[in-house]
Amino acid sequence: MANSAAQVRIFSDDGHCVSDSLVMRRALEYVKMFNGVIAQHAQDPQLTVEAQMNESLVSSKLGLKGWPAIAEEGIIARTFSWQITFNPDFMSAM
Secondary structure, eight states: OTTSTTOOOEEEOTTSOOOOHHHHHHHHHHHHTTTOEEEOOOOOGGGOTTOOEEOSHHHHHHTOOEEOTHHHHHHHHHHHHHHHHHOGGGGGGO
């Protein structure tokens, strides 16, 4: 991709989280070869099924299914951890 005429270096899941850990791991390993970037929608789809708003006291009072913060935090933590593992120079760039 990076060597193609378009020289693509940025890839996105475009609002549909890559929840499959093996797929994301392989994607991070792949883009490392050409200094690429993965733009990710951080949302564990299993934790947000039919969610209507952020999980909170208000969602409980309204009787609406909440979207727990861990649905985003877990995906971010997973990806951050792998980024450190597969790209040790990542931390020095911060």
